[in-house]
Amino acid sequence: MASRKAAVREQGTADGESGESREFVRAGTGVDGVVSAVGYRASGLRPGLHVGLPSPYLTLIFSFDGPVTTGLTPRQAVGADAARADIVVGALHRSPAYVVQPERQSGIQLAVHPLAARALFGMPAAELTGALVVPGADVLGARAESVRQQLAGQADWADRFETLAAYLRARAAAAGPAPPVRPEVAEAWAWLARHRGAGTLRGLAGHVALSPRRLTTLFRAETGVTPKQAASLMRFEHAKKALVRAVVDGTALDLARVAADCGYYDHSHLVHDFRRFTGASPTAWVAEECRNIQAGGHRNGEPWNP
Structure with missing residues (x-):
């Protein structure tokens, strides 16, 4: 803009x-x-x-x-x-x-x-x-x-x-x-983003020199979610983008590779998150949203409406 x-x-x-x-x-x-x-x-x-x-x-x-x-x-x-x-x-x-x-x-x-x-x-x-x-x-x-x-x-x-x-x-x-965001919270978010939602709460808390409980309290007071919840949203976001790229490029969906690349423990954890966040499996979601993806609707933020 x-x-x-x-x-x-x-x-x-x-x-x-x-x-x-x-x-x-x-x-x-x-x-x-x-x-x-x-x-x-x-x-x-x-x-x-x-x-x-x-x-x-x-x-x-x-x-x-x-x-x-x-x-x-x-x-x-x-x-x-x-x-x-x-x-x-x-x-x-x-x-x-x-x-x-x-x-x-x-x-x-x-x-x-x-x-x-x-x-x-x-x-x-x-x-x-x-x-x-x-x-x-x-x-x-x-x-x-x-x-x-x-x-x-x-x-x-x-x-x-x-x-x-x-x-x-x-x-x-x-x-x-605006009143500043606490630097520990800002750095915690940046750390999670750099790691694409991977890593442990203990490792994150150590990075910002806070106890896990204190970091969770401050993080939730600023964002409305805990660090662990934010991490799961980031992992899902990267996994969704990987599936979208596959559709746009016309390549086969390799869910095991997507799971590994996006920080999931295994393929079943990826499927679990997709069902939790979309109500469908990854393949079912891709089939449902294929028209939106091909029109460009998922390339840079997913509109709620179309």
């Missing part, structure tokens, strides 16, 4: 014989703490439920075609107590979210680093936990809705990304310096 000309980095589309159309557009990230930005637009979809996957990042969605409707279970997602919001802020979650897929949808989804929540949202990521999603206006204020409407009215993706980037930068600047 650094400049208009450089805003859109990659665009993918997929059209089905039934009139179904999917488009995903990736943007550069010139906003501190924004890990990825994905614009999405789809039409002609068969109404149903999409599974939003856990990840080591917070989610921020600006929806242009009506509210995002989600639930912790398929039953909740289609029921009266579903969560509905045109702007969605999602905390770190460790189970799939079920998202109603309407016939038509579009918007922009950002993946936000949990340690950037203080600067971008005015609170630590842990304060977002307790609900599947939080209405974005409750976190960002009334101005966010005006920005959402402006984004929806723009026709060009580069304009949209630049508008959103300018808003987020201005918001961070107006808020002033």
